[in-house]
Amino acid sequence: xxxxxxxxxxxxxxxxxxxxxxxxxxxxxxxxxxxxxxxxxxxxxxxxxxxxxxxxxxxxxxxxxxxxxxxxxxxxxxxxxxxxxxxxxxxxxxxxxxxxxxxxxxxxxxxxxx
Amino acid sequence: xxxxxxxxxxxxxxxxxxxxxxxxxxxxxxxxxxxxxxxxxxxxxxxxxxxxxxxxxxxxxxxxxxxxxxxxxxxxxxxxxxxxxxxxxxxxxxxxxxxxxxxxxxxxxx
Numbered sequence: 001x002x003x004x005x006x007x008x009x010x011x012x013x014x015x016x017x018x019x020x021x022x023x024x025x026x027x028x029x030x031x032x033x034x035x036x037x038x039x040x041x042x043x044x045x046x047x048x049x050x051x052x053x054x055x056x057x058x059x060x061x062x063x064x065x066x067x068x069x070x071x072x073x074x075x076x077x078x079x080x081x082x083x084x085x086x087x088x089x090x091x092x093x094x095x096x097x098x099x100x101x102x103x104x105x106x107x108x109x110x111x112x113x114x
Numbered sequence: 115x116x117x118x119x120x121x122x123x124x125x126x127x128x129x130x131x132x133x134x135x136x137x138x139x140x141x142x143x144x145x146x147x148x149x150x151x152x153x154x155x156x157x158x159x160x161x162x163x164x165x166x167x168x169x170x171x172x173x174x175x176x177x178x179x180x181x182x183x184x185x186x187x188x189x190x191x192x193x194x195x196x197x198x199x200x201x202x203x204x205x206x207x208x209x210x211x212x213x214x215x216x217x218x219x220x221x222x223x224x
Contacts, residue, residue, distance in 0.1 A: 004155075033212070042116070042216035043156070043201060056211040090155065098212040099144055099205040101169070105155035 002026065004093050004106035012112045018079040021109045025072050025093030031055075032074040033098055034066060037088040037108070046089075049074055050097050081113045115139055117204045119215035126192045126222050134187040134218045136202030145178050145185040146203040146212060156201060159187075189220070197222045 005024040013019050025032050034046040045058040049068035066076040072093075078085055088110050092103040117138040126132055136145060144163045147170075148156040160170030162178035162185055170176075175188045183204075189196055199217040 035214070040216065043203075043214035045211045045213055048211055056209075058211060092156075099146070101161070102158040103146075103212075104158070105148075107155050 004091060004104050006089075006091055006106035006109050008109060009107065010110050010112075012114060013081050014114055015081055015083060017081050018077060019081060019111060020075055020077045021089055021091075021111075023074045023076075023091035023093070023106060025074070025091075026104055029093040029095050029104075030072055031094045031097040032068055032072065033092045033094075033103065034074070034076050035090045035092065036060075037090055038086075043090065046076065048098055055097065078111075083113050086111060086113045116213055117202055117215040119200075119202055119218050121218060122216070123219040124221070126189075126196075126220065128192060128194060128222060128224055130192055132189045132192060132220060134189070134200050134202075134220070136185045136187075136204070136215055138183040138204045138206075140183065140204070140206045142178075142180065142183050142204050143207050144205045145176075146205070147174075147176060147185075147187050148201045148203065148214075149198045150201065150217075151198040159200075192220075192222045194222050194224065196220060 031050045033048040035043040048056045063079045068074040088108045090108045092105045094103040147159040150156040178185045201214045203212045203214040
């Protein structure tokens with residue numbers, strides 16, 4: 001079956017702009033989680049969506065937001081980009097949500113803010 | 115709160131063993147282990163649940179000490195393919211997010 005698809009794979013944006021990243025989970029999976037990965041910081045949790053509802057949110061400023069659609073596809077948005085937002089953004093899909101089973105990660109979107 | 119992993123990095127020769135530790139200051143419901151190879155997505159290794167249940171694919175063993183909120187991943191007779199960064203994720207309850215540690219970079223050399 002098809003894996004988790006994230007688009008775009010690479011992005012270069014300017015400070016102050018906004019960006020939208022997309023994640024298509026594995027068919028049948030209802031949970032999508034987003035993580036920010038930077039060198040030395042590991043995987044920082046952003047948010048989790050389950051059946052279109054935000055179930056958990058990490059400790060990130062309000063510039064980071066997300067949503068999930070009825071087909072389980074998810075988007076995250078970052079407004080007013082800062083240099084420190086440069087990172088690899090990973091999404092993970094799972095059948096019943098974080099912690100209940102295996103999560104499948106996408107290849108990520110590498111965002112560079114200049 | 116982010117779990118603490120140790121060591122931060124380790125270099126092994128093929129055939130050697132390694133232990134990666136993960137500890138949390140919170141009572142844990144489950145511990146999850148993932149491996150990420152350079153330039154690739156993290157891949158699931160194992161879940162250890164409170165009460166002793168384990169779920170995993172690979173021939174990797176791990177332990178979960180519920181009283182100490184600690185987990186250890188045991189890599190025996192290491193192979194070159196074991197190289198990568200290992201992350202532990204911890205869940206405090208069913209309604210809290212899965213929080214990952216900063217990772218342990220494992221390098222296996224010939």
